[in-house]
Every structure is written in structure tokens, then in C-alpha cells.
Amino acid sequence: xxxxxxHRASSVDEAVxxxxxxxxxxxxxxxxxxxxxxxxxxxxxxxxxxxxxxxxLQGVELSGDVLTIKAGxxxxxxxxxxxxxxxxxxxxxxxxxxxxxxVRYRGTIGGSIAxxxxxxxxxxxxxxxxxxxxxxxxxxSADDFFKGLFTTALEDGEIITAVSFPVPAxxxxxxxxxxxxxxxxxxxxxxxxxxxxxxxxxxxxxxxxVMRVGAIEAALKANWSxxxxxxxxxxxxxxxxxxxxxxxxxxxxIKVMAQRAVTAAG
Amino acid sequence: MSTVKLTVNGKAVAVxxxxxxxxxxxxxxxxxxxxxxxxxxxxxxxxxxxxxxxKAVKSCTMLAGQADGANITTxxxxxxxxxxxxxxxxxxxxHGLQCGYCTPGMIMSAIDIVHRHGGQxxxxxxxxxxxxxxxxxxxxxxIVKAVLDAAGRMKVSQAAE
Numbered sequence: 001x002x003x004x005x006x007h008r009a010s011s012v013d014e015a016v017x018x019x020x021x022x023x024x025x026x027x028x029x030x031x032x033x034x035x036x037x038x039x040x041x042x043x044x045x046x047x048x049x050x051x052x053x054x055x056x057l058q059g060v061e062l063s064g065d066v067l068t069i070k071a072g073x074x075x076x077x078x079x080x081x082x083x084x085x086x087x088x089x090x091x092x093x094x095x096x097x098x099x100x101x102x103v104r105y106r107g108t109i110g111g112s113i114a115x116x117x118x119x120x121x122x123x124x125x126x127x128x129x130x131x132x133x134x135x136x137x138x139x140x141s142a143d144d145f146f147k148g149l150f151t152t153a154l155e156d157g158e159i160i161t162a163v164s165f166p167v168p169a170x171x172x173x174x175x176x177x178x179x180x181x182x183x184x185x186x187x188x189x190x191x192x193x194x195x196x197x198x199x200x201x202x203x204x205x206x207x208x209x210v211m212r213v214g215a216i217e218a219a220l221k222a223n224w225s226x227x228x229x230x231x232x233x234x235x236x237x238x239x240x241x242x243x244x245x246x247x248x249x250x251x252x253x254i255k256v257m258a259q260r261a262v263t264a265a266g
Numbered sequence: 267m268s269t270v271k272l273t274v275n276g277k278a279v280a281v282x283x284x285x286x287x288x289x290x291x292x293x294x295x296x297x298x299x300x301x302x303x304x305x306x307x308x309x310x311x312x313x314x315x316x317x318x319x320x321k322a323v324k325s326c327t328m329l330a331g332q333a334d335g336a337n338i339t340t341x342x343x344x345x346x347x348x349x350x351x352x353x354x355x356x357x358x359x360x361h362g363l364q365c366g367y368c369t370p371g372m373i374m375s376a377i378d379i380v381h382r383h384g385g386q387x388x389x390x391x392x393x394x395x396x397x398x399x400x401x402x403x404x405x406x407x408x409i410v411k412a413v414l415d416a417a418g419r420m421k422v423s424q425a426a427e
Binding site: 003004005008032035038040048101103105106 | 284288307310312315321322324326329331332375378395
């Protein structure tokens with residue numbers, strides 16, 4: 001790791017001002033991606049601003065039909081949280097199959113979505129549930145937030161403070177898990193809103209990062225059942241291909257994971 | 267350079283380190299606690315697992331500065347004098363190691379697993395929960411046996427306290 005200067009912020013405002021003072025500062029949430037990337041010398045921030053001790057970034061609130069998870073809440077705290085389990089159990093499940101126990105103690109939802117890894121799990125949940133990302137400056141809908149591989153709508157120095165999820169009528173998530181990295185080889189989150197809208201998002205599949213899957217949405221809108229997806233045709237063009245799986249394999253995984261997610265959603 | 271103050275195995279320490287220092291480096295290189303190992307250095311293998319404020323985390327994926335003020339327990343801090351921790355004893359009795367490189371991390375993760383699941387542990391749960399710890403010798407069978415054995419012993423020793 002290259003030299004850097006470590007700062008611990010005690011509030012969002014302090015973090016913003018520390019960031020502004022650094023020449024090439026980066027925010028450090030749980031550090032489960034940023035630190036490995038810094039160790040590989042793929043990132044060399046002049047300053048790291050630790051958000052881990054900011055109290056206002058911690059916690060979960062369920063208010064009516066909206067579940068709000070503060071950005072600094074760890075995976076472990078999210079999967080254990082009674083409100084998460086009650087309101088959107090699919091998020092608790094998704095979190096329980098993310099990383100490993102040691103990673104889940106440190107990693108945070110805000111860090112995951114700010115990084116927007118094309119195979120990360122949370123982006124699929126946000127996109128399918130029509131979540132809203134709250135920052136220190138504004139609210140951004142999930143549809144506008146994810147901008148492709150490792151890219152988001154966040155501006156320099158902008159901090160995610162929370163994610164708000166409308167509580168759906170039904171939701172489910174399933175992924176084909178890479179056995180070593182535990183990232184999604186392909187994962188699909190399906191959701192039916194209380195007004196009957198169907199939204200489906202796939203991660204780990206597209207070359208452009210997390211994406212909606214319109215064909216499956218239409219099939220499920222007509223008939224919410226795994227068999228409705230049987231006849232859907234998913235094109236392999238623009239899908240990821242690597243040593244772990246071809247684009248055609250991932251196209252098939254989108255269907256199979258969507259079917260399993262519908263079964264899980266009930 | 268910054269001064270990091272933390273409690274390690276019950277002892278308060280203050281260490282001057284570069285800001286880029288990882289917790290595992292502080293433990294091994296500044297405090298000479300070399301029982302905590304560095305295996306992959308990419309957050310996957312779990313050889314570096316220690317307890318930070320009671321939670322089993324990968325000390326290669328945490329800056330020393332992030333641990334400022336924390337209470338750290340390493341493999342050196344779990345035995346009571348000459349008496350092994352029940353998890354250590356179970357690993358020995360069940361031949362839960364061969365080369366021993368992954369063992370400190372395995373034991374620190376396994377203690378955390380038993381704390382979280384109490385007496386509810388079964389074999390599939392142990393296997394699933396150990397996924398962040400990689401062993402290249404044993405094939406895991408005796409490690410899983412050891413964790414289940416220790417879960418029983420830890421319940422008994424808790425009840426006796």
C-alpha cells in the first residue's frame with residue numbers, strides 16, 4: 001500500500017471538510033473493497049476519511065411502508081435486524097449470502113453501492129425495489145444512481161447517508177455464488193410493489209453493471225410464477241464472459257435465478 | 267505517523283505506526299504477536315482473523331488506525347495460562363490441523379461462531395460459517411468435528427462459571 005493519511009471523522013460534515021482538504025481523498029466505509037484495492041496499489045488516495053465511527057450513519061428505521069437503512073450499517077447488523085427481516089426479508093437473505101462472516105462484520109451497504117461492483121448484490125436489490133439513495137446533498141432514485149461498472153451518480157466528496165426502500169408486496173433474491181469470491185456469478189432480485197408493478201434486476205450479468213430485465217418483468221406482470229419465465233428469451237449480447245462462465249451461460253442463469261427468486265418470494 | 271492506542275489481549279498499548287499500517291502488521295511487527303498469520307493478504311483466506319471488540323474480523327483488511335480505541339483479542343490471548351481454550355483443546359484432540367498455518371484464524375472464527383450460535387450448532391452450519399477461512403491440508407472434516415466438539419465444551423464451561 002502506498003503512503004496515505006488516515007482521518008477519522010465524527011460527523012458527516014467533518015468528513016466532507018476533511019475530504020475537501022485532501023488532494024485525492026477517498027472515503028473509507030467498511031474497507032472490505034477499498035483496502036484490498038489499496039493493497040494492490042490500484043488506488044492510492046492521498047487521504048482516507050474513515051466514516052466508520054459516525055453515529056448518524058448507523059441504524060435501521062421502519063416507518064410505515066418505508067424501510068430506511070443508514071449507509072454505515074454493517075451487513076451483519078442488517079441481516080440481524082428485526083425490522084429488515086419483517087419488512088423486506090429478501091434483503092436480510094441477500095445480506096446473509098454476501099461475503100463471509102468476517103466481511104459481513106465490517107462491510108456496509110453504503111460502501112457497497114458507492115463502489116458499484118458489477119457483481120455486487122445490493123445494487124440489484126436497490127434497482128428492483130425502486131429504492132432511493134440519500135446523500136448529504138440530495139436524494140437519487142436507484143434508476144439514476146447506478147451508471148455502469150464501478151460508476152455512480154455520486155459527485156466528488158458526496159457522501160451516501162442512507163438508502164430508503166419502499167416495502168414491496170413480494171420480493172426475492174437468488175444468486176449463483178462464485179465459491180471463492182462469493183460474488184454473484186449472476187444474481188437476480190425480483191419485486192412486486194404494493195401497486196402491482198413488477199421490477200426485476202440482475203447483477204453479475206451485464207457488461208454495463210446492474211440492469212433491469214424487461215422481458216422477465218413483462219412475463220411476471222402477466223403471471224407471477226416461475227413457469228411464466230420458461231418461454232422468456234434472454235439475449236447473450238452485452239453480457240459478461242470470463243473464465244467462470246460464458247455470456248450464454250449467464251443469459252441462462254438470469255432466467256434460472258429469476259425463477260428461483262420468484263419461488264423464494266412466494 | 268500516528269499513535270494508535272488499543273487494548274490487546276487485556277493489555278493497553280500505544281504504538282506509533284505509519285497511517286498505511288494494517289492491523290495485522292501492527293500485531294505482528296510492532297507487538298511481535300506472530301500467532302496471527304497472513305495467508306492470502308487479499309481478504310479471502312481468514313488466516314489473519316482476530317477479534318475486534320468481540321467480532322471476528324480479518325486483520326489484513328483493517329487499518330491500524332481504524333482499530334484505535336478497540337479491544338483486540340488474538341490467538342495468544344485466549345488460553346488461561348497453561349490451560350488451552352476449549353476450542354484449542356478441541357482442535358488438538360480432533361486432529362483439526364495439519365500444517366497449522368490456518369489454525370489461528372480458524373480458531374478465532376470458530377469461537378465467534380460458537381458465541382453467535384450457542385448450542386444450536388450443527389455440521390452444515392459450521393461448514394457454511396467457516397467459508398471465510400481456507401485450509402489447504404485437512405479437507406475440513408476434522409476442523410468441523412473440532413468446532414462441534416468445542417461448542418459442547420464451551421457450553422459446559424459456561425454453565426460451570
